[in-house]
Amino acid sequence: QYRLAESGGGLVQPGGSLRLSCAASGFTFDYYAIAWFRQAPGKEREGVSCISSNGGDINYADSVKGRFTISRDNAKNMVYLQMNNLKPEDTAVYYCAADLIPCRSYQQYNFGTWGQGTQVSVSS
Secondary structure (H helix, E strand, O other), X not given: OOEEEEEOOEEEOOOOOEEEEEEEEOOOHHHOEEEEXXXXXXXXXXXXXXXXXXXXXXXXXXXXXXXXXXXEEOOOOEEEEEEXXXXXXXXXXXXXXXXXXXXXXXXXXXOOEEOOOEEEEXXX
16 A cells, blocks of 8 residues: 655744655655645645655755755655745645656646645744
8 A cells, every 4th residue: 555654844933944754655665756745724735846766856846945955765765855944934734745757747747645744834
């Protein structure tokens, strides 16, 4: 059974940092692109970042470029999202998703496997 599990969310002050983790199981992880999405209350889901199966292709939303870094460890079936200089507008539930797609189209693609999400709140 395909499974993704996010962790690492929490409450942080503006300017602070968090690292989200996405643990995968039940599928051949190193074949799959992994993306992070987020959804704030009353807003549409937004693609944040995507990393290809071998880590060679990485994409970021303009809103997080220079602040967020995605990485993966295929030996551990893990993907990470390091989030620095967090802003109140980063507040959302963050989800990781997996599928066999090129990352350049990740924001328009309906991923097949999703985690349950982790809450990130940025507030003073």
